[in-house]
Amino acid sequence: MRYIPHTAGDVTQMLERVGVATLKDLFVEVPESVRLKRPLDLQELASETELLREFKALAAKNATPETHKSFLGGGAYHHFIPTVIDQLISRSEFYTAYTPYQPEISQGTLQAVFEFQSLICQLTGMAAANASMYDGASACAEAVLMAMRLTRRKRVLLSRAINPRYRAVVATYCRYLNLELVDVAVADDGRTDLDDLKAKLDDSTAAVVAGYPNYFGVIEDVAALAEQVHGAGARLVTAVAEPVALGLLKSPGELGADIVVGDAQSFGLPLAFGGPYVGFFAVRQKDVRGMPGRLVGETTDLEGQRGFVLTLATREQHIRREKATSNICSNQGLCALMATIFMSLLGKQGLREMAEQNLAKAAYARQQLSAVKGFSLVFNGPAFNEFVVRSEAPVAEVLTSLEKVGILAGIPLGEDYPELKDCFLVCVTEQNQREEIDALVAALQGGAA
Amino acid sequence: MTIVGTSGLVLNEKLLFEHSDPGRKGYSLPKLDVPSAELPAELCRQEINGFPELSEVDVVRHFTRLSTWNYGVDSGFYPLGSCTMKYNPKVNEAAARIPGLAGIHPATPSHLSQGILELMYRLQSALAEISGFARVTLQPAAGAQGELAGMLVIRAWHEARGSKRTKVLIPDTAHGTNPATASLTGYDVMPIASEGILTLEEVEAHMNDDVAALMVTNPNTLGLFESNIEAICKLVHERGGMVYCDGANLNALMGIARPGDMGIDVMHFNLHKTFSTPHGGGGPGSGPVGVTEELIPYLPGPGVECDGLGVDCDKESYRLESANADSIGRMMAFHGNVGIMVRAYAYIRSMGPEGLKYASEMAVLNANYVRARLEGVYDLPYKSRSLHEVIFSDKDLEGSCHTLDVAKRLIDYGYHPPTIYFPLVVKGAIMIEPTETESREILDEFCDAMISIAGEARDNPDLLHQAPIRSKVRRLDETTAARKPKLRWEEGG
Amino acid sequence: MEFPEEFKYTEDHEWVMVEEGLAVIGISDFAQDALGDVVFVELPEVGVVLEAGKAFGVVESVKAVSDIYAPIAGTVEEINDELVDAPEIINTSPYEDGWMIKIRMIDASAADNLMDAEAYQALIAEES
Structure with a gap:
């Protein structure tokens, strides 16, 4: 076994030193009655060559943006991934290290996390960001829990225009915490319905959660939401599933959001069938001590050199146990590093340029598609790189016929939104060339309908 | 005993933001092949304040240097109890x-x-x-x-x-x-x-x-x-x-x-x-x-x-x-x-059924071997047969040295410290989990280091109190970090 | 370690000193020493009514956190604002500058039932 270095001689000598005769004797405290008396029923081991052959065979059965023209988004985005990222995170000092509990030999991780926190603050317009959460959905759930703790209120309003899977995760986290979750309707423009929000907001409301952009790709009026939410003494949680948009849009912090969460998968992380991605979580200064998750802070060492440490740890489970702000321990450290490298490479200009390309490509696709007979656009609010298309022909048939010509045209919305059962969500990024968009349009024109 | 810890060649590195220079670029995007589009101006930001501007070389050197300040399983023995820091196979x-x-x-x-x-x-x-x-x-x-x-x-x-x-x-x-x-x-x-x-x-x-x-x-x-x-x-x-x-x-x-x-x-x-x-x-x-x-x-x-x-x-x-x-x-x-x-x-798939069982057996053997070598030098609060990890305490340590000092001194010897002060029921706990991927040779060297440190505590406790001295930074001021939290870089700050 | 004779103490390591109908409350020298460098203190707002035995605040060091319990019932009249920016005062002066809150007692004689310095010292001798 190439991962286990013991020779037969080592084993004999070590057993002798331990003072037992056989390996089985090491397990004397495991009662005979619970011992497994047969070999594990698993496949025999595969050599490295066999393993890779087997995995490549499995990989060949999957459709990806390399095999298909893909317009799938909905919280996971196909973006440009600079080569540098994988080269750097493959340095094993990064990926084989544990959580930086011993700061003297973890300064690399710690400084990178400090930079991640700083970049997220700049991007979101907030005062403090943590070291990462599992994904955007769980970050959203943690934001709801935080708002509940800070306001000591028990009612939470969720815009129906946020990612339905984020809503589902919020519901799971809150399942037994006596919290009332209330949906807020979507207006005709695809934004959260401000009248419905007004009707449902009251002085027992802890938080209101809205997307930015929302699940339909529409850019919410965060300032208007904030005004209403703050009027009721509640916190506005902004969930950003597509942070590329923040290269162009005003920051949620500037517009009045109290907690900004989201997923930074768009920043250099492969699609990987949904994970690992990386949730981010940013707050205003006054709420720092109520945050979940790890935080890195700057300090100095004995000799006055700058250094970084995990800090404000008394919020966390290993110290505060049942009173902790969250049970989170491991987060998505390496993914946060990937996003940090991405943001460093793209920088001020690059993120803006990338956002502009997404905006332009989606606008072009939207315009072309809306001209195809049998298809129409559903929402007219300002949009970023996704939009909802209504089809006269059944959605499943349309999507299946497009798959046959190598196009993954979008995500059907009927399961999550019965009123949109004749609609699908289309995403266009800088990775979609004009020819791909034109092919999608041509396929829809040519009988997919 | 070979002490693998050295100060080595460690290069300093600024924060990303301190490298930034307006106009530098570290990315390439294809030319836009559709007409450009615009959002209503009131929705748009001017720029992302503080976001860095760096070349690809800047970024690569930055993170490469940062990586050298870290200790990973590939650097050496990582006996962190409860964390099972085994080798991460490259395939x-x-x-x-x-x-x-x-x-x-x-x-x-x-x-x-x-x-x-x-x-x-x-x-x-x-x-x-x-x-x-x-x-x-x-x-x-x-x-x-x-x-x-x-x-x-x-x-x-x-x-x-x-x-x-x-x-x-x-x-x-x-x-x-x-x-x-x-x-x-x-x-x-x-x-x-x-x-x-x-x-x-x-x-x-x-x-x-x-x-x-x-x-x-x-x-x-x-x-x-x-x-x-x-x-x-x-x-x-x-x-x-x-x-x-x-x-x-x-x-x-x-x-x-x-x-x-x-x-x-x-x-x-x-x-x-x-x-x-x-x-x-x-x-x-x-x-x-x-x-x-x-x-x-x-x-x-x-x-x-x-x-x-x-x-x-x-x-x-x-x-x-x-x-x-x-x-x-x-x-x-x-x-x-x-x-x-x-x-x-x-x-x-790489281990197969026998390989997995063998991994557990060797993990338990390794923990018991470390225990056998260190018992008597460090206090062993629980005497039942250990499985994959063993917990010592700092009770018998001399020279007013505590678990934290042993941990920091191990860094000078070239090891990642064990888990310390956990579980809470053992005062001054030192929790060692060697895992199966470490050889007898490595364990012997580690145990020699632990024994040597116990001796230093007796004869020259300052070595422990001052440790680590070979790391990139010395002990850090966690108290100030918590009293006056500085959680992000700020321009001019 | 000091334990002023004129103070009263609790099993949770708070001290109380009654002056002019107000009870001044803080944590003992033993408590500050056990916690280590104090980095953060959370105190109630003025006007809050405290119940005896219930937590009214939190004191934190880098790696420990401890609730502070009200030794006696009453209404918070004053809090020590200086602790917010300089929590280390609790380490340097636990009985004087490190006081935490002053409360108007509901029962003026409530403090009489608490431990005196001698009994408290016996208690911590037992604990450590």
């Missing part, structure tokens, strides 16, 4: 990067994602076999989220039966995540004392009709097997409760004994511990959860199902089954940390 990394596995969108229809679904199905089946549970969900992102899923499942089972129990029993040796999770599930925590291991009497004294579950770790955080586990599970069941097991220490038991066979109802796995996936400086991990037949309906969804028979499923027969009405719902936006699952499955 796993290659497997996870195969484009057909790394590039698939989570909303891809099932018939176009058969390969990844098959892999996930095979992994969940293998984990079920290793642990003795009827079904495994792969969705939770890490151990703590697995705990949350598992405890929600237990609560959902109680609620379905109209049971309104309010408490969870947790031994004093538990990881902090256990009480934090119980609390997040809406339960009150009732700590119970252990005497190294849990006794039936102690559980019996607390297990009443208001207790929903007992949360155990087996082997526990003292590295001891809970040998009363069968009787304890039976008792808890008789009194209407469930038993949750924190699977952090499964590395001691693969192929030896299965938690599902002991009467445990729910357990989470840590793929980033037992199944060799890298810790990534704090994640991503993956925390699948196994349950008994009775609890399957409550598992989070969607899960991977197969219409055929296990790994011999016909092609195109794997599918994502939406959560049913009893399910606790979704834990993650998509299907969990699939990239980590690919690595873990590659590990299981």
Whole structure:
């Protein structure tokens, strides 16, 4: 076994030193009655060559943006991934290290996390960001829990225009915490319905959660939401599933959001069938001590050199146990590093340029598609790189016929939104060339309908 | 003794933001091939204040230098108790990067994602076999989220039966995540004392009709097997409760004994511990959860199902089954940390059934070898046979030296320190988990270092108090960091 | 370690000193020493009514956190604002500058039932 270095001689000598005769004797405290008396029923081991052959065979059965023209988004985005990222995170000092509990030999991780926190603050317009959460959905759930703790209120309003899977995760986290979750309707423009929000907001409301952009790709009026939410003494949680948009849009912090969460998968992380991605979580200064998750802070060492440490740890489970702000321990450290490298490479200009390309490509696709007979656009609010298309022909048939010509045209919305059962969500990024968009349009024109 | 720790060549490096120069560029995008578009001006920001502007070279050097300030498993021995810092096989990394596995969108229809679904199905089946549970969900992102899923499942089972129990029993040796999770599930925590291991009497004294579950770790955080586990599970069941097991220490038991066979109802796995996936400086991990037949309906969804028979499923027969009405719902936006699952499955395939059992045997042998070599030099508070890890304390240390000083001095010798001050029941705990991937030679060198440090504590305690002296930075001022938190870079600040 | 004779003490290591109908409350020298460098203090707002035995605030060091319990019932009249920016005062002067809150007692004689310095010292001798 190439991962286990013991020779037969080592084993004999070590057993002798331990003072037992056989390996089985090491397990004397495991009662005979619970011992497994047969070999594990698993496949025999595969050599490295066999393993890779087997995995490549499995990989060949999957459709990806390399095999298909893909317009799938909905919280996971196909973006440009600079080569540098994988080269750097493959340095094993990064990926084989544990959580930086011993700061003297973890300064690399710690400084990178400090930079991640700083970049997220700049991007979101907030005062403090943590070291990462599992994904955007769980970050959203943690934001709801935080708002509940800070306001000591028990009612939470969720815009129906946020990612339905984020809503589902919020519901799971809150399942037994006596919290009332209330949906807020979507207006005709695809934004959260401000009248419905007004009707449902009251002085027992802890938080209101809205997307930015929302699940339909529409850019919410965060300032208007904030005004209403703050009027009721509640916190506005902004969930950003597509942070590329923040290269162009005003920051949620500037517009009045109290907690900004989201997923930074768009920043250099492969699609990987949904994970690992990386949730981010940013707050205003006054709420720092109520945050979940790890935080890195700057300090100095004995000799006055700058250094970084995990800090404000008394919020966390290993110290505060049942009173902790969250049970989170491991987060998505390496993914946060990937996003940090991405943001460093793209920088001020690059993120803006990338956002502009997404905006332009989606606008072009939207315009072309809306001209195809049998298809129409559903929402007219300002949009970023996704939009909802209504089809006269059944959605499943349309999507299946497009798959046959190598196009993954979008995500059907009927399961999550019965009123949109004749609609699908289309995403266009800088990775979609004009020819791909034109092919999608041509396929829809040519009988997919 | 060879001391591998040296100061080496370590280069200084500024923060990203301090390198930035307006106009520098580290990316390339294709020329826009469609007409440009604009958003209403009132929606747009001017620029992202403070965002860096760097060349590709700047970025590569920056992070390369940062990486050299870190210690990883590939740098050397990492005996961090409870964390199972075993070697992270390189083929796993290659497997996870195969484009057909790394590039698939989570909303891809099932018939176009058969390969990844098959892999996930095979992994969940293998984990079920290793642990003795009827079904495994792969969705939770890490151990703590697995705990949350598992405890929600237990609560959902109680609620379905109209049971309104309010408490969870947790031994004093538990990881902090256990009480934090119980609390997040809406339960009150009732700590119970252990005497190294849990006794039936102690559980019996607390297990009443208001207790929903007992949360155990087996082997526990003292590295001891809970040998009363069968009787304890039976008792808890008789009194209407469930038993949750924190699977952090499964590395001691693969192929030896299965938690599902002991009467445990729910357990989470840590793929980033037992199944060799890298810790990534704090994640991503993956925390699948196994349950008994009775609890399957409550598992989070969607899960991977197969219409055929296990790994011999016909092609195109794997599918994502939406959560049913009893399910606790979704834990993650998509299907969990699939990239980590690919690595873990590659590990299981590379090891095979005998290899996994051998890994557990060697992990336990290594821990006991370290114990045999250090007993008498360091105080050993619990004398029962250790499994995969061993806990010492600083009680016998001379020269006013404490566990923290030993830990910091180990850095000078070139080792990552063990877990310290945990579990809380041992004052000044030093928790060593060598894992199976370390050779006798490495363990001997480490033990020599530990013995040498105990001698230094006696003869020259200042060496410990001043340590580390060879690291990039010396001991850091954590007090000021907490009193005046500086959590981000600010221009001019 | 000092334990002023004129103060009263609790099992949770708070001290109380009654002056002019107000009870001044802080944590003992033993408590500050056990916690280590105090980095953060959370105190109630003025006007809050405290119940005896219930937590009214939190004191934190880098790696520990401890609730502070009200030794006696009453209404918060004044809090020590200086602790917010300089929590280390609790370490340097636990009985004087490190006081935490002053409360108007509901029962003026409530403090009489608490431990005196001698009894408290016996208690911590037992604990350590």
